[in-house]
Amino acid sequence: MNDTTSPVRARRSTGAIALEFLGSMNLAITLLVVIAIASVIGTVLQQNEPYTNYVMKFGPFWFEVFKALGLFDIYGAAWFLILLGFLLISTSICVWRNTPHILRDMRHYRVDVQEKSLRSFHLKAEWDTPCDRSDTAARAAALLSARGYRVRQRAQDEHVTVAAMQGAVGRLGYILSHASIVVICLGGLIDGNPPLKWQELRGEVRAETRDIPAGEVPAESTLSTDNLSFRGSISIPEGGTSSVVFLQLRDGYLVQELPFTIELEQFRVEHYPTGMPKSFESDLVIHDDDLKEPLRQTIKVNHPLIYKGYSIYQSSFGDGGSSLSMRAWSLDLPHQEPLELNSNVNRFLRLTTTRGERTLEFTDFKLYNIFPLDENDTSGKKFRNYGPSIVFKVRNPAGEALEYVNYMLPVELEGRPFFMSGMRATPSEEYRYLYLPADAAGTPQRFMALLAAAHDVKRVRSTIETQLGDMVGTDAASKEVRSTMIESITRLVALFVEQGIDGVVKHAEASVPAEQRQEAINSYVNVLQGVLGALYVDMLRSEGVDVAQGVSDADSQFFDDALNTLSMLGAYGSPFYLQLSAFEHIEASGLQIARSPGKDIVYLGCAMLMVGIFMMFYMHQRRVWIYLTPRDGGTNVLFAGSGHRNRMEFEREFHALQAELEQAVPRRAAAD
Amino acid sequence: MSVSSDYLEQEFKQPSLLKRLGWFDWLWALLTVAGTVYAHIHYVEFMDSYEVGILYGTAITLIWLGWTWKPTRQLSLVIALLSLFAIALYGSDLARGDSNFFLKYLVSSQSAIMWMSALYVMATFAYFFGMFARSDFSNRVGSALTWSATAMGFTGLMVRWRESYLISHDVGHIPVSNLYEVFILFAVITALMYLFYEGRYKSRQLGGFVLTVISAAVAFLLWYAFARGAHEIQPLVPALQSYWMKIHVPTNFIGYGGFALAAMVAVAYLLVERRPEGWLAGRLPSLEQMDDVMYKAIALGFAFFTVATVLGAMWAAEAWGGYWSWDPKETWALIVWLNYAAWLHLRLTKGWRGRPLAWWSVVGLFITLFAFLGVNMFLSGLHSYGTL
Numbered sequence A: 001m002n003d004t005t006s007p008v009r010a011r012r013s014t015g016a017i018a019l020e021f022l023g024s025m026n027l028a029i030t031l032l033v034v035i036a037i038a039s040v041i042g043t044v045l046q047q048n049e050p051y052t053n054y055v056m057k058f059g060p061f062w063f064e065v066f067k068a069l070g071l072f073d074i075y076g077a078a079w080f081l082i083l084l085g086f087l088l089i090s091t092s093i094c095v096w097r098n099t100p101h102i103l104r105d106m107r108h109y110r111v112d113v114q115e116k117s118l119r120s121f122h123l124k125a126e127w128d129t130p131c132d133r134s135d136t137a138a139r140a141a142a143l144l145s146a147r148g149y150r151v152r153q154r155a156q157d158e159h160v161t162v163a164a165m166q167g168a169v170g171r172l173g174y175i176l177s178h179a180s181i182v183v184i185c186l187g188g189l190i191d192g193n194p195p196l197k198w199q200e201l202r203g204e205v206r207a208e209t210r211d212i213p214a215g216e217v218p219a220e221s222t223l224s225t226d227n228l229s230f231r232g233s234i235s236i237p238e239g240g241t242s243s244v245v246f247l248q249l250r251d252g253y254l255v256q257e258l259p260f261t262i263e264l265e266q267f268r269v270e271h272y273p274t275g276m277p278k279s280f281e282s283d284l285v286i287h288d289d290d291l292k293e294p295l296r297q298t299i300k301v302n303h304p305l306i307y308k309g310y311s312i313y314q315s316s317f318g319d320g321g322s323s324l325s326m327r328a329w330s331l332d333l334p335h336q337e338p339l340e341l342n343s344n345v346n347r348f349l350r351l352t353t354t355r356g357e358r359t360l361e362f363t364d365f366k367l368y369n370i371f372p373l374d375e376n377d378t379s380g381k382k383f384r385n386y387g388p389s390i391v392f393k394v395r396n397p398a399g400e401a402l403e404y405v406n407y408m409l410p411v412e413l414e415g416r417p418f419f420m421s422g423m424r425a426t427p428s429e430e431y432r433y434l435y436l437p438a439d440a441a442g443t444p445q446r447f448m449a450l451l452a453a454a455h456d457v458k459r460v461r462s463t464i465e466t467q468l469g470d471m472v473g474t475d476a477a478s479k480e481v482r483s484t485m486i487e488s489i490t491r492l493v494a495l496f497v498e499q500g501i502d503g504v505v506k507h508a509e510a511s512v513p514a515e516q517r518q519e520a521i522n523s524y525v526n527v528l529q530g531v532l533g534a535l536y537v538d539m540l541r542s543e544g545v546d547v548a549q550g551v552s553d554a555d556s557q558f559f560d561d562a563l564n565t566l567s568m569l570g571a572y573g574s575p576f577y578l579q580l581s582a583f584e585h586i587e588a589s590g591l592q593i594a595r596s597p598g599k600d601i602v603y604l605g606c607a608m609l610m611v612g613i614f615m616m617f618y619m620h621q622r623r624v625w626i627y628l629t630p631r632d633g634g635t636n637v638l639f640a641g642s643g644h645r646n647r648m649e650f651e652r653e654f655h656a657l658q659a660e661l662e663q664a665v666p667r668r669a670a671a672d
Numbered sequence B: 001m002s003v004s005s006d007y008l009e010q011e012f013k014q015p016s017l018l019k020r021l022g023w024f025d026w027l028w029a030l031l032t033v034a035g036t037v038y039a040h041i042h043y044v045e046f047m048d049s050y051e052v053g054i055l056y057g058t059a060i061t062l063i064w065l066g067w068t069w070k071p072t073r074q075l076s077l078v079i080a081l082l083s084l085f086a087i088a089l090y091g092s093d094l095a096r097g098d099s100n101f102f103l104k105y106l107v108s109s110q111s112a113i114m115w116m117s118a119l120y121v122m123a124t125f126a127y128f129f130g131m132f133a134r135s136d137f138s139n140r141v142g143s144a145l146t147w148s149a150t151a152m153g154f155t156g157l158m159v160r161w162r163e164s165y166l167i168s169h170d171v172g173h174i175p176v177s178n179l180y181e182v183f184i185l186f187a188v189i190t191a192l193m194y195l196f197y198e199g200r201y202k203s204r205q206l207g208g209f210v211l212t213v214i215s216a217a218v219a220f221l222l223w224y225a226f227a228r229g230a231h232e233i234q235p236l237v238p239a240l241q242s243y244w245m246k247i248h249v250p251t252n253f254i255g256y257g258g259f260a261l262a263a264m265v266a267v268a269y270l271l272v273e274r275r276p277e278g279w280l281a282g283r284l285p286s287l288e289q290m291d292d293v294m295y296k297a298i299a300l301g302f303a304f305f306t307v308a309t310v311l312g313a314m315w316a317a318e319a320w321g322g323y324w325s326w327d328p329k330e331t332w333a334l335i336v337w338l339n340y341a342a343w344l345h346l347r348l349t350k351g352w353r354g355r356p357l358a359w360w361s362v363v364g365l366f367i368t369l370f371a372f373l374g375v376n377m378f379l380s381g382l383h384s385y386g387t388l
């Protein structure tokens, strides 16, 4: 590259110095490395998350520092864009400075080269040949052009110079590839939407952070159809329409209006047997006054619809407000009459429960839940579908919420059916599951009946009385003991059904010395088993089961399961169990809509870049000269060459050429 | 003068490529064309016009490759024969993989890949032994093993492709869709690039170094298969069901292969450079030659990496709605690219050579490795495939 550096000038203006600096190789390389390093930050730190996540992760102090540095949206941060800007300027200056000289160099054969400078070449050879000058020149020129060189000759005084060159177009590679950087950046800049950034900077456009319907978003957060470039997303339920999309902006969003309306007719997901989605596609209808009739098209992942320069992509899917019918079974009441509820996903209900006001927020519905059959099974082949489920939150007046996932259908565990309900307090936890035994009819009815009976103090007390029977005498003192026992057992049962086994253990911890505690708990459990067992047998009788011959294995198994469930109920946290009884699945399609007028410019730049780079690497400009001087009736041949790139390869080529030349214009025999 | 110069030029003309071809070259072309036409006639109903174009494009590339780099003819033939053998043995029943002797121990994809793994490791030892003992024989064995391993690797991929369709039609896909499959791709592409330079420079001395990185890939592959069951063929998520995947991924791996090759040559370079008179120096190529291979490998890698990144951007535009989203994988591709752009500038415009650039290529391999593996392991993003 020594031939591209500008000659040192004696006096230079400040502008020239600045230009020199901006176009310098050192700056270019530094920029390449610095941008690479800066880009790392954005990949390590998750970008554009809700701000609260960052506060939680880094604490308020570092949050502010990072926010000021723009680290949460680094690729949009001013300092990062300035770095890119410098690279753009540097490359532009570089191209602008080198192009004229490269173009000249491509056309010049340099026939006026000086003998002295040829002698200083690294690759050169010299010999005398008996052939005469013009014959030598002709043979050399013919050989070189047969080897793909373009040749020029010049005779001056008694010398002849044959100058040859090959692969000069390769030099265009430099111009193409470096100009392409400029082109790509320009395209990217257009898509980066500078006018919008400017409006944002001046406060004319502000992100909306509240969760409100699109129609209520104020004008300063709404962008008209004049906006040239954006990329946003929208979720449309089946049968629904939209003529806006939402653009994410820092900790909020903007509403972008569209010049047409998108209707989602139908959405389809297909799954592989593993539960992995295989394909999802949306039947869209575009309504536009400019269209004679609505445009219908199905889009799927990797197959977008492009309309009026707006590209509409399938990006995700979710629930579009499926309607849900549910039965709420109270977990606190002594009688069991489930409450029928109706709602939709993304809606909520307010209920007055035994434990006060509760808001029920329905957040998701899933038609399939496919999990590996065995968690240790790595083959990934055995799967099981757990059927439909709903996800909802139960929020108390203080705003605290527990999240639940309830499966509609009983799940077989060890051959017996259970209703599964998962609970967690925060999204980062795993669900803890409650398994509620299902009765023969596949309902929670029987378990709920037992639970209600256990809540029925009168019934519990009379059961205890029957059980105690004649165990205690009839004198006054014994009566006293008897009624204390009844009272404390009744309280024990109440404690158990309200707080589960945890409550019983806590009670023991508070009232029994440590060394006798385990024993006490065991006897509590025995008593509970006895009382609840008697209640259960009563219940079976009233169901019409013949218990004269004892309780069947299945029924007694049911009781064990129910007791297990009861002991876990205390930690369940909800005043009711919600059973999904029916649903109508409504899906929503997640669409991404983008308008990027700079895309074609970027693609043009990419094409230039690829062609340019291959030209740079694989088409080398190389030159050779043959300088002929008459000597002793023959001719002295001075052969020299220089390759622009790829020294070793050119050296090989040069020696091969030299050998051929020495055949074409042979050396004068030494004896001559 | 002009008449005689035309006449002279005629005298100096070299026979053209076509005239220099021997009977085996023509047989090669004939076989390739016959196979292509057969495929066209039999499967035309399954192909759209792009795919027919790709079919013939592949044939032309194979013929050209076979003519200009002769050993690829034998390689392609062996791969084709082994793959057809396996496909014929399978018929339409995947279960034969467990019952048929040849499938079970030789050419089912998993067996072929195990053979590939073993052969590469053996080749590494053979090359190193050849270097230590200055045994040309051992080096030639290393070469032969590397060619065989590459043949088995490609066969494994081809058969895996077929197996995926035997599982079920909608599961079928080209095996470049997850980390396991691309590691095989990485091994065979890096090996092929090395073999090319080996032939070009007529020097087998660098084999041990380059095969070391391939053996490392093989070690990972085996761990990944045995500990994680990663060799099971999984269906494709919707985002990967795209034509772009088929060209984006292999192109990328030519890039990665070039960078890995350069880094291993750089290691050899640094070892020799530290003790120019040491005993290693006499056993490895000259510093200048290694420097040259290093440059060529990075240039080739950079060129293909550029194409791969552009293809990736075009795919992203179609799948995610934006050609550039600053997704971690994308960003790391940019980081790798900028890094080697800086390397090339230092070499070509500032005239840097030798030690600093050799160190830089070694560091470059780690950056590349992070882009290739680390991103999937440690960062989350839109690139959904191949989390570890």
Ligand code: HEM
Residues within 6 Å of the ligand: A001, A023, A024, A025, A028, A087, A090, A091, A092, A094, A095, A098, A171, A174, A177, A178, A181, A613, A616, A617, A645, B299, B302, B341, B344, B345, B348, B349
């Ligand atoms: C993103 C930015 C850039 C990229 C990706 C890039 C890429 C490249 C590549 C790959 C080469 C090697 C060519 C070869 O082997 O022949 C090269 C050469 C070169 N680059 Fe850059 N470049 C960039 C920016 C710049 C800048 C800002 C300058 C100016 C200071 C510059 C000046 C040069 C020069 C002078 C050459 C040698 C060209 C020749 O001799 O043909 N490059 N560039």
